[in-house]
Amino acid sequence: MSQFSVGVLGATGAVGQKFIRLLENHPWFSVTHVGASSRSAGKPYSEATHWIENVPIDTKVANLNVQDCDPAHFSDVDFVFSGLDSAVATDIEKSFAEAGIPVITNARNYRHFPTVPLLVPEVNPDHISLIKQQTFDPKGKGFIVTNPNCVCVPLVTAIRPIFNKYGVENIVMTSMQAISGAGYPGVPSLDITANVVPYIDGEEGKIGKEPLKLLGKLQDGKINHAKFQVQATATRVPVIEGHLLSVTMTLKEQPASIDELISVWKSWKSPIADLNLPTAPATPVKVYDDPRYPQPRVHAYIENGMQVSVGRIRKAEVMDVSFIALAHNTVRGAAGGAILNAELLVKKNYISK
Numbered sequence: 478m479s480q481f482s483v484g485v486l487g488a489t490g491a492v493g494q495k496f497i498r499l500l501e502n503h504p505w506f507s508v509t510h511v512g513a514s515s516r517s518a519g520k521p522y523s524e525a526t527h528w529i530e531n532v533p534i535d536t537k538v539a540n541l542n543v544q545d546c547d548p549a550h551f552s553d554v555d556f557v558f559s560g561l562d563s564a565v566a567t568d569i570e571k572s573f574a575e576a577g578i579p580v581i582t583n584a585r586n587y588r589h590f591p592t593v594p595l596l597v598p599e600v601n602p603d604h605i606s607l608i609k610q611q612t613f614d615p616k617g618k619g620f621i622v623t624n625p626n627c628v629c630v631p632l633v634t635a636i637r638p639i640f641n642k643y644g645v646e647n648i649v650m651t652s653m654q655a656i657s658g659a660g661y662p663g664v665p666s667l668d669i670t671a672n673v674v675p676y677i678d679g680e681e682g683k684i685g686k687e688p689l690k691l692l693g694k695l696q697d698g699k700i701n702h703a704k705f706q707v708q709a710t711a712t713r714v715p716v717i718e719g720h721l722l723s724v725t726m727t728l729k730e731q732p733a734s735i736d737e738l739i740s741v742w743k744s745w746k747s748p749i750a751d752l753n754l755p756t757a758p759a760t761p762v763k764v765y766d767d768p769r770y771p772q773p774r775v776h777a778y779i780e781n782g783m784q785v786s787v788g789r790i791r792k793a794e795v796m797d798v799s800f801i802a803l804a805h806n807t808v809r810g811a812a813g814g815a816i817l818n819a820e821l822l823v824k825k826n827y828i829s830k
């Protein structure tokens with residue numbers, strides 16, 4: 478396959494940098510255009526960006542000139558990834574879709590549009606057919622696909638096997654979210670050093686709403702949202718990468734035993750397992766038996782940061798079952814998840830040259 482030419486919008490931000498890093502040696506995609514605000518436009522990428530990744534900038538991207546996020550400057554690309562600030566994403570992403578350029582975004586702005594897939598390939602790959610109903614581009618080439626909030630990714634990926642078999646009635650959970658989730662410069666050091674901040678603005682609402690669309694059923698071209706409630710507490714902890722979740726659920730049907738439930742978890746096969754997508758982890762949900770696992774520093778980067786780890790599965794004293802889940806927030810929960818979305822879209826012929 479010859480390489481797809483790709484633009485990254487918001488390329489100078491924390492998620493944008495992760496895109497540049499993860500795409501450096503991608504077998505299908507090559508970054509040819511980078512976009513950011515007028516503060517950065519006109520400068521070489523290496524000069525406009527305060528680089529925070531712990532590997533050097535890909536040299537071919539370092540020398541690209543940053544453009545304003547105007548689709549006219551991106552007419553040569555096959556599609557764009559977006560790591561745009563949500564304050565500006567609505568109009569910019571729409572203008573790209575209208576110009577016939579597919580947009581695969583991390584921003585929250587279009588997540589609840591009825592015709593926009595909120596996509597995790599291992600969870601709801603069938604939802605991509607919603608794209609056919611989008612009207613941004615009369616020629617049908619431009620569209621928008623979103624990925625979920627970085628806590629919702631480990632939550633829905635972890636519960637997918639259990640939701641399929643037993644159904645979910647209610648969830649009570651606490652997220653322990655890494656500092657990198659707040660972008661750069663992010664949380665003030667005096668707030669987060671040797672401390673926990675028990676509140677993240679806007680986060681609990683997203684955790685309550687997005688799983689219902691993600692686990693919804695596509696019927697007659699519409700998503701029938703799943704029906705359960707999530708009581709979430711979102712906290713910021715002094716961890717650099719990896720969001721850890723403590724989750725307790727009530728199920729609609731009861732497993733015969735916790736061992737049966739664990740074996741459902743361990744034997745689950747991802748619906749995209751046979752597609753050979755380059756970024757797809759071999760084991761999308763890894764279940765640990767050791768009660769000390771998973772831990773952000775030890776497990777967040779396994780399978781290049783694309784694996785969701787689950788551990789401490791146990792019978793709950795209140796409700797039915799408790800467990801811990803972990804995922805790398807800027808890889809699986811942001812840029813890596815979006816790259817996997819793009820690979821699925823290529824494989825299913827929604828993106829072509």
Ligand code: NAP
Pocket residue numbers: 486487488489490491492493512513514515516517518546560561562563565566583584585625626627657658659660661806807810811
């Ligand atoms: P960030 O570090 O603040 O980066 C924001 C980017 O948007 C920068 O490239 C910035 O360019 C660009 N931008 C700002 N105003 C602009 C304008 N008027 N026109 C064009 N570009 C503009 O934020 P982030 O943490 O990378 O997050 C990016 C997006 O991903 C957000 O929507 C966020 O909610 C979402 N997200 C983040 C995470 C995470 O873990 N961090 C996870 C999931 C989703 P300049 O450098 O030129 O200002």
